[in-house]
Amino acid sequence: MNHNHESSIRRRAKPVAPSRPTIKDVASRCGVHPSTVSRALSPAMSHLVADDVAKQIRAAAAALGYRPNVTAAGLRTGRSGLVGVLAPDIADPGFPPVLGGVTEALHKAGYATIVVDVGPHGSPVELVDRLIARGVDGLVLATVSLHDPVIEYCIGAGVPAVLVIRTDAGKLVPSVVSDDEAGMGLAVDHLIALGHRHLGHVAGPQDTSTGALRRAGFEAGLAQAGVPAQEIAVEAAPAYTREAGRAAALRLLERKPDLTAIVAANDLLALGVYDALAARGLNCPKDVSVVGHNDMPYVDMLSPPLTTVRIAQREMGDKAARLLLAKISDPEARHDHIVLAPELIARGSTASPRR
């Protein structure tokens, strides 16, 4: 039997451990402590090592064929190189672009992301606890409510955290959001300019910043346009889903049958508004105009293409990751709150009212 036959070796399914060079080999070759090697070879930590020393260590590691074990490195440096991301619902097409921005920025800095889907029944505190037990260096939270215990929990545990998309009432940790009030102002101005006076709002969950601020922006926009309060109807959806949007829109149409336009707090809710209009035999935009919020992928291909408020999703994720990296390297860093400007994208779902 020829045990050196290449394919039989490959099939052994065990790494060839004994011959693998260790961090000590690299350290003794360079005359430094193993922890210095560990820092020099970690993209997240190499700035702590003098440039020429780091270069010498990288050269020695390459010459020896040394590959760092990041788990062991984490125990030496006190950093795992892992960041946890709490996602509201990973199957919501609006979230992946934000996640893409987060992971790209973190990947460049040498961090890997663990994405946890909180879902409708998940406990954020429990999930954060699991992530802390895994030694994450920081957290990106895309799920917070206005008064969310998970924020104090992260602060108490000493884990750097930043908020993205949604923020909390207390502004206790850094955040990156879209200007939700201004976005709704754009939507309202667009409809007023088309001649609408009877507007309704399918609001998002009122315990989230996006739900509360977009509703406030809707009401402020109409007040500014001189539309009397009794012409304004609002129905809040308990979740950002197509189903909840459908139910809220049906309630709205029941209460105000003379509505000519509905603004939804996000695009998934707007899909539900489309469903409700179809169920009532109403045409969009001839009978009722619809405006969404977020410009999630492929809403330009709906029937009719959805007029919506575009938010800078990828940039939001990128900026949140950068705030987190700053916070990880300096826990006393300033708490920045970044608010990005949205943009109205007018498509086929809005038109002048019939009468």
Next chain:
Amino acid sequence: MNHNHESSIRRRAKPVAPSRPTIKDVASRCGVHPSTVSRALSPAMSHLVADDVAKQIRAAAAALGYRPNVTAAGLRTGRSGLVGVLAPDIADPGFPPVLGGVTEALHKAGYATIVVDVGPHGSPVELVDRLIARGVDGLVLATVSLHDPVIEYCIGAGVPAVLVIRTDAGKLVPSVVSDDEAGMGLAVDHLIALGHRHLGHVAGPQDTSTGALRRAGFEAGLAQAGVPAQEIAVEAAPAYTREAGRAAALRLLERKPDLTAIVAANDLLALGVYDALAARGLNCPKDVSVVGHNDMPYVDMLSPPLTTVRIAQREMGDKAARLLLAKISDPEARHDHIVLAPELIARGSTASPRR
């Protein structure tokens, strides 16, 4: 100054490390080795500890308020509790449901997932290398081509890997896919039953199993229906994107202006077919019927709603995770190849041809 004031303690942003119980405290209370405690408290490893011992250890840990440090536990048990997932494009709305199935099954088993977006220019081998350096216990690959060096690389490194959505030609590792040939058979039969005889196919990348098998299924379905080969036109897209689908469909319409139906190898390509028809002033389905593949979220809301082949995305992810868990606990386990049955969902984008 009152240093015990609750809010000032919470703001300190440092964990109260000295009072935290350690694994040794739990071990000495139970009279076992710390590695036994580590295994007993790891959902991924607890089956290796006798039930009554595990119960005693969990009770002691709860009584002491001990929270395991998973990074340190990983070094003791030789397992990190992390699984890496290589995603083709996280912003493709078809992928999150598969990912949801993977993460849910792994989460239940105590594993966390690191999701890496390979993107159009990423190097899978390099990304796998990074994940191995992080000590992942296994990999779920949703990105492989038919002859992908990343598979031999995983085998060589001794890291359990399973394939999902796409498989390789050599069937070297376990896989879970949809029956791609049968799915295209359903699409072709549906169009033939409507009366179509002039069909075109916007194929996916031909170096992937989905691209090659769906094309083979398209051609076999037409041959079986007795459609002469010269009536069949195929244009392959170099990537599964809306843009590549548009370009391929334009080439198809150029070559065969008498086409009455186009089957696309996935829904993103089908969106591009819609774009191409609009660019040529053709109506779907009156001039040209369109069938997609995957039934990704919200294609029922397109104009017209897309007829497509539904694949069991969430189940696919769930089954892939289970195969991986089996492989992690027994590297010599059988290599199962699971093929799930697809289903045709007929909607408004298909109709009988005009003539």
